[in-house]
Amino acid sequence: MKVTIDGQSIEVEPGTTILQAARMIGGESVPPAMCYYSKLKGSGGKCRCCLVEVSKGSEADPRPMPKLMASCVTGVMDGMEVKSISSERVLDARKSVTEFLLINHPLDCPVCDQAGECDLQNLSFKHGAAKTRFIEEKRTFEPENIGPYIQLHMNRCILCYRCVMTADQLTDGRVHGVMNRGDHAQISTYISKAIDNEFSGNMIDVCPVGALTDKTFRFKQRVWFNKPYNAHRDCDKCCGKTTLWMFGDEIQRVTARKDVYHEVEEFICNECRFEHKDPADWVIEGPRKFEKDSVINQNNYTRELKPVKIETEKNILLGRDIDRKKISMKDVPLDAEEMKELKEGNV
């Protein structure tokens, strides 16, 4: 079957979706996808980021489709012509969806562990507006504890349903799901229950935003300061092929290996992910190649780095004593009166 996307033609198998065909072509025409995940059956169609214009239905029926189609769930037809980035309508729709996804998003990237490898950041970088038009109060959720390994931040969730499908398809006995409806729909276990399953950690990997993050990695490091290495170990539960996110000799985080579309190549088990933080447990294959521009490779260690030497007066970085007192650094000794004032205030 021949399909043309933004003027680039490709031959694909019947049953391929437009998004898959676009990914085969690659480049700028690939629609962004927040909810579609090729490894998860039944995913896609929800976020509406990947809407494309079908300007010619097929060779047999050349009429254009009146509505924009979700490319991740629309199969290609022979002779189909699709406009992705070349269509004003599509770009406008992507802008709208980005705006919709962001209005209730807390925009707390500075304290979010996902920042730097977040699909929503990428989407808004490309299609977002600099200024918000939403002046109302954002909707929020009560924090919920779903166990020792996974941190749930419902406020950041964009309801892609990926984690629900992961639990459905990878594990037996899913204990979490989507509760409520509309903009109050939330990922929850309903009766407070820890998600305790050998493969539950993959929910972190499939989450496109910072709604599900690794508790063992929480607030440890910005991801762009970590150096990713491919590594493997003999695991009797999973393939054991992982990416180690190292800082010096310390393994700060273990994830599955992700491809250029942030989809994991193979799912890994919780033991590999959470319990082996010692480099001796792993056979390190070498640094990971970056497939795509991202904030992570701004700190690219495969390039030669010149050490930065700060030439200045000795002790100047410590600051003046008076300033250090102001910001109450604990190493500055206070006398008894000052301490009293600091604790009780100057009344």
Next chain:
Amino acid sequence: MGRKILLEHINVPGIKTYDIYRKMGGYASVEKALKSMTPDEVVEEVKTSGLRGRGGAGFPTGMKWSFIDKKSGKPRHLVCNADESEPGTFKDRFLMEYIPHLLIEGMITSSYALGCNLSYIYIRGEYMWVFRILENAIKEAYAAGWLGKNIMGTGWDLDLHVHCGAGAYICGEETALIESLEGKRGNPRIKPPFPAVSGLWANPTVVNNVESIAAVPWIVNNTGAEYAKIGIGRSTGTKLISASGHCKNPGVYEIELGLGVDEFMNSDEYLGGMMDDRPLKALVPGGSSVPILPANLIFKTAEGNDRLMSYESLSDGGFATGSMLGSGGFIVYNDTTCVVRNTWNFSRFYHHESCGQCSPCREGTGWLEKVLHRIETGHGREEDIELLWDIQRKIEGNTICPLGDAAAWPVAAAIRHFRDEFEYHVRFPEKIKNRDHFVAEPFEKVKHLVAKQEV
């Protein structure tokens, strides 16, 4: 006096019960269909009748039936959509409550036409008493041999179940209804595949509105050609209209399609005009999701033709100057109504009922509601009107199911036709601070305040 098809025997005492219903000629269509017609002939009759889906979209029922996948050999299902939750629409409740056997007769005949052996009525949870009425009626039908094994000795079996929803508007969308019936979360499915190919439990399924199914017995008894004679153009047959609002006689009426809106509004046989001497301000002709019409476009179309109660005439002029017949929720407003408040109320409903599956609808409906609430309570800004327009434009057409469109259309129409009223709310917040701000001072009297000034 208009012709009555569905409500012909509505005034017969005891028509709720099987005995009286049977005495009045009930279940004749089942006898006729099973004894003298093949399933395909029944489908053909319904096709000839030109019956259009009464749930809102107006898709021809016969055509929908002919799409059902009979080749795959999988069991087929008929599901009756009784999840009537559209604000302003209550015709199905009336039908099911007062003539439950008509629906059951329709279900049996339609199931026969489609070759189903297992059919469902999906009723909304709020209609619990109607649910009980239907359960009783089905029990009576089983006892009389119209349901169960080997009906009338033809060897054809049919089981009919009533399933009660749990209070979600979205479950009136056919694929969400199917999901809900399967016991899952009522999220609309992504189409294709359409239910006619893969519906309930991945089997071919037809989902029809209560009123569409209730019209089938008459069509079978009196032939489709006879049905097609009623009505006008492609809007054939009769339609139940649920009238509410500031009219004199609100209620459920059966009209022949093609009746003039003027006659329906003002004749004593139907609504009998306005409830008091306050003039007509606006009309929602088809339930909350269709565009609102301002007074000057109600009785006449933009070209000056009489507006009729039909699918075509009500949508004449597109969304710029027309509306839709929808599900027939006829809401009449007089000049005490605040269109902004009304729009906010509708938006609040769609915000509450959005399933939250796709982003534009989940986030957009909430945003619309919040902005409208701000305008209505006097905290609006001038740019909010443009903002509303932009939000609704971005929701419409970009969602999985029509709920996004249904949330966007009323807002769009309100801004299109009543923009000055929005401006009045923004510019004179002190005047609209009370809920009844248009009762003492209707908008006509203060219109000059927001009129464009000539320099």
